[in-house]
Amino acid sequence: MSLMVLGTASHVGKSIMVAALCRALVNRGVRVAPFKSQNMSLNSYVTRDGSEIGIAQAMQAFAARLEPTAEMNPILLKPKGDQVSQVMLLGRPYKDVPANEYYKETDFLLQKALESARILQKEYGHLVIEGAGGAAEMNLYARDIANILLARSLRFPIILVADIERGGVFAQVYGTLQLLPPDIRVLVAGVVVNKFRGDMKIFEEGIRILEEISGVPVLGVLPYLDLPLPSEDSLSLGDKKAGTHPVRIAVIRLRHISNFTDFERLEDHACVEYVPPGTPLSGYDCIILPGTKNTIADLLTVQETGCATELFRARENGIPIIGICGGYQMLGREIVDSGVESREGTYMGLGLLDVVTRFDAYEKKTEQKERTANPIGPILSRTGAVKGYEIHMGITERRNAEEAFAGEGAVTSDGLVIGTYLHGLFENQGAVNALLSYVYSRKGLLFAPVTSCTDPYDALADALENHLRMDLILPFFQDADE
Numbered sequence: 001m002s003l004m005v006l007g008t009a010s011h012v013g014k015s016i017m018v019a020a021l022c023r024a025l026v027n028r029g030v031r032v033a034p035f036k037s038q039n040m041s042l043n044s045y046v047t048r049d050g051s052e053i054g055i056a057q058a059m060q061a062f063a064a065r066l067e068p069t070a071e072m073n074p075i076l077l078k079p080k081g082d083q084v085s086q087v088m089l090l091g092r093p094y095k096d097v098p099a100n101e102y103y104k105e106t107d108f109l110l111q112k113a114l115e116s117a118r119i120l121q122k123e124y125g126h127l128v129i130e131g132a133g134g135a136a137e138m139n140l141y142a143r144d145i146a147n148i149l150l151a152r153s154l155r156f157p158i159i160l161v162a163d164i165e166r167g168g169v170f171a172q173v174y175g176t177l178q179l180l181p182p183d184i185r186v187l188v189a190g191v192v193v194n195k196f197r198g199d200m201k202i203f204e205e206g207i208r209i210l211e212e213i214s215g216v217p218v219l220g221v222l223p224y225l226d227l228p229l230p231s232e233d234s235l236s237l238g239d240k241k242a243g244t245h246p247v248r249i250a251v252i253r254l255r256h257i258s259n260f261t262d263f264e265r266l267e268d269h270a271c272v273e274y275v276p277p278g279t280p281l282s283g284y285d286c287i288i289l290p291g292t293k294n295t296i297a298d299l300l301t302v303q304e305t306g307c308a309t310e311l312f313r314a315r316e317n318g319i320p321i322i323g324i325c326g327g328y329q330m331l332g333r334e335i336v337d338s339g340v341e342s343r344e345g346t347y348m349g350l351g352l353l354d355v356v357t358r359f360d361a362y363e364k365k366t367e368q369k370e371r372t373a374n375p376i377g378p379i380l381s382r383t384g385a386v387k388g389y390e391i392h393m394g395i396t397e398r399r400n401a402e403e404a405f406a407g408e409g410a411v412t413s414d415g416l417v418i419g420t421y422l423h424g425l426f427e428n429q430g431a432v433n434a435l436l437s438y439v440y441s442r443k444g445l446l447f448a449p450v451t452s453c454t455d456p457y458d459a460l461a462d463a464l465e466n467h468l469r470m471d472l473i474l475p476f477f478q479d480a481d482e
Contacts, residue, residue, distance in 0.1 A: 034060030037113035042258035046389035051091020220468030278305030289327025328419030377415010388424035
């Protein structure tokens with residue numbers, strides 16, 4: 001059998017719960033794979049075969065000690081703006097669809113999701129399935145392929161996750177259960193209260209009340225966990241704290257920002273602040289233009305808000321400027337669009353790198369890469385070999401700029417403006433150490449190099465084992481003949 005993890009709302013901890021279950025079960029010798037039929041996120045990951053899936057499902061696969069595959073997240077919606085999303089189907093671009101047209105695809109997409117779930121179940125035996133958003137969105141029941149329709153098709157037991165930090169946990173649980181369709185409500189096998197701070201004993205009476213009003217057991221109360229796990233989507237940006245490190249890095253919070261998980265490793269060693277375009281950038285030791293799902297729209301915002309002027313001033317002051325993916329495209333001289341990403345036309349870039357980007361075809365490059373930094377300037381000369389992945393439309397032609405990495409990217413002759421398509425660059429210790437050693441040294445400080453990267457999933461599984469009633473969860477993963 002398998003298990004579904006649904007939530008009382010978005011951002012209650014479903015993704016982390018699935019990852020924790022995957023690692024805990026694998027540690028107990030149970031083969032299991034993660035699955036989410038439909039995800040909406042601009043934080044994505046490229047699998048070994050070039051498929052694009054939500055980064056949360058990649059994280060869950062790592063927790064299960066598996067290589068991520070497209071079947072783990074067969075439908076990924078990537079919002080582009082104006083109520084239009086690019087639909088990634090089994091890891092490949094399917095089409096751009098307005099919100100009011102998307103639901104016409106419900107039957108087709110549900111079938112594709114079920115096919116993927118069956119493939120995974122056949123290969124791994126058991127699934128831990130993540131729902132999307134809140135489970136009790138009544139207006140969506142007829143087309144909810146992530147929660148209701150999927151649960152109705154698979155008939156797996158359900159764990160309902162609630163977030164006590166938001167407040168109103170009793171209303172969350174009781175209201176959700178009462179609003180679920182009767183045939184789905186009977187599948188709910190237990191409740192998990194997440195993000196608890198303080199003395200667990202104080203909530204013992206709360207557990208009794210929850211079980212009384214819900215009619216299902218409380219499987220556990222999980223403490224608030226602060227582990228180095230990638231953020232699933234932009235909702236996590238509101239939770240970020242800059243910290244108290246001696247150097248400051250500004251990441252421009254573009255309207256269509258994507259893959260900001262690229263910079264989360266830096267947060268352990270620098271005050272990384274996600275600032276909207278137009279924010280004064282004086283006082284920052286490094287500035288990053290991140291990826292974006294709509295390069296041209298965000299480029300125009302950067303220019304209209306005065307952010308471009310701030311970037312030019314930072315460049316004059318010798319502040320490192322790094323562009324990743326769409327940010328790299330913006331740093332160039334111009335972007336020529338034949339109507340693929342935005343309106344047809346030629347758009348002037350920031351001109352900090354001598355490159356030109358062209359959008360000529362509705363094709364996306366998605367592949368994992370290993371590259372070596374060219375020894376130009378104080379940052380790349382210390383970076384060495386790196387691994388990452390590319391996810392982009394458009395082709396960038398390098399003119400007089402130096403090549404940043406072997407076969408890709410661009411860099412100014414002094415090495416302080418760097419553009420690359422390589423997502424995951426700062427998952428590499430060499431890249432983290434190179435950048436932070438330089439910005440620390442400019443302030444007369446010594447940076448202690450990062451020497452290892454810990455696996456957070458065992459700590460996550462330990463928290464689950466310590467606070468959840470695993471004796472009630474394990475039977476869900478026993479075969480009928482056991």
